[in-house]
Amino acid sequence: MQRPCFSELEVGGAIPVRFEQAISQEMIDAWAFVSEDFNPLHVDPNFGKTTPFGSTISHGTLTITYIMEMMTRWLGEHWLRGGALKGMRFVAPVRSGDTVRPGGEIAEKRVVGDRQVVECNVWLELADGTRAIVGTASAHLE
Amino acid sequence: MSGSFADARALYERRQPLFANDMALGREFPPCRFVISEETVARYAVATGCPPPGRDGNGVALAPQGFAMVYGRLSYMGEQYRPAPGGIAAGLSFEFVRPLLVGDVITSLARVTANEERKGRKYVTVQVESFNQQGELVSTMDFSFILPS
Numbered sequence: 001m002q003r004p005c006f007s008e009l010e011v012g013g014a015i016p017v018r019f020e021q022a023i024s025q026e027m028i029d030a031w032a033f034v035s036e037d038f039n040p041l042h043v044d045p046n047f048g049k050t051t052p053f054g055s056t057i058s059h060g061t062l063t064i065t066y067i068m069e070m071m072t073r074w075l076g077e078h079w080l081r082g083g084a085l086k087g088m089r090f091v092a093p094v095r096s097g098d099t100v101r102p103g104g105e106i107a108e109k110r111v112v113g114d115r116q117v118v119e120c121n122v123w124l125e126l127a128d129g130t131r132a133i134v135g136t137a138s139a140h141l142e
Numbered sequence: 143m144s145g146s147f148a149d150a151r152a153l154y155e156r157r158q159p160l161f162a163n164d165m166a167l168g169r170e171f172p173p174c175r176f177v178i179s180e181e182t183v184a185r186y187a188v189a190t191g192c193p194p195p196g197r198d199g200n201g202v203a204l205a206p207q208g209f210a211m212v213y214g215r216l217s218y219m220g221e222q223y224r225p226a227p228g229g230i231a232a233g234l235s236f237e238f239v240r241p242l243l244v245g246d247v248i249t250s251l252a253r254v255t256a257n258e259e260r261k262g263r264k265y266v267t268v269q270v271e272s273f274n275q276q277g278e279l280v281s282t283m284d285f286s287f288i289l290p291s
Contacts, residue, residue, distance in 0.1 A: 021190070021191050021192075022191075027188075027189050027190070027191065029147060030185065030188050030189035031189040031190070032147075032150070033147075033150065033185060033189070034182065034185050034186050034189050034212060035211075035212050035215065035216075036150075036154075036212075036216060036219075036221075037154075037215070037219075037224075038150055038151045038153075038154035038155075038224075039154075039224065039225065040151075043147075043151065044151075060231050060234075061208075061211045061212065061215060062189065062190065064208070064211060064234070065190055065192070065206065065207075065208030065211065066190070066192075068206075068207045068208050068210075069190075069192050069206070069207075069208070072195055072206075072207055077198070077199075077241065079207075079238070080195075080204070080207060080238060080240075080241035080242075081238070081239070081240055081241060082238065082239070083237075083238045084235070084236060084237045084238065085234070085235060085236045086235045087233055087234075087235060088233065088234040088235065088236075089232070089233055089234075090231050090234075135234075
């Protein structure tokens with residue numbers, strides 16, 4: 001993907017990366033191994049039924065990676081070197097069987113010294129539009 | 143972490159639950175080492191459904207940035223702790239300073255920077271600084287969560 005040009009970015013414009021990911025219990029279990037987090041809320045369906053969620057839910061640490069993936073695909077090295085996520089909040093659960101989509105819009109662009117800074121509202125939403133994660137992302141482009 | 147899923151779960155359940163009272167303001171955790179191996183990257187790809195991010199300008203294999211979440215959290219949980227039942231994530235921030243590379247050995251230093259009560263709930267913040275094998279800062283993380291006392 002061609003990296004964006006600061007002058008061409010428009011405040012209010014959407015981050016032009018589109019993908020979605022279906023979440024399965026197998027993926028959640030695999031993430032438990034990667035993250036060493038075997039909290040029964042995530043990996044024990046019988047335990048999940050006893051919780052207010054009524055089922056297991058995905059690790060927030062898994063689902064936030066999709067926002068990072070979106071920013072990486074959009075900005076590449078400009079994101080990997082100098083990017084920031086701020087105030088990320090987990091506001092709704094993601095369950096096995098859900099499909100998630102990262103999204104974002106450009107909230108501000110400014111020049112700070114010799115740096116061109118872009119700040120975005122970012123989120124991860126479910127198929128029905130419910131936002132599971134919200135926050136802001138910033139990066140500087142040369 | 144290797145072994146069967148059942149074994150890994152059993153080990154996890156034997157960990158000590160981490161409560162707000164365990165997170166004294168200023169507490170520093172021992173350095174935590176995490177290796178971003180090819181095997182770990184492959185497991186990450188299976189878990190997330192996302193392929194690895196390719197190579198940098200020098201042809202070195204990049205590792206997914208989401209590992210910052212993994213080694214960041216492990217820096218205070220380690221192999222000793224699990225969150226006490228009822229723990230909830232409240233807020234999370236990252237700064238990404240350098241790309242992660244396959245083969246990186248990340249050392250993370252975690253410190254409790256806040257432990258305060260709001261509306262009857264204990265909010266704890268852990269700040270983590272993570273360095274690669276050259277001693278270069280690769281990322282920082284500030285993670286706030288609500289923990290039972």
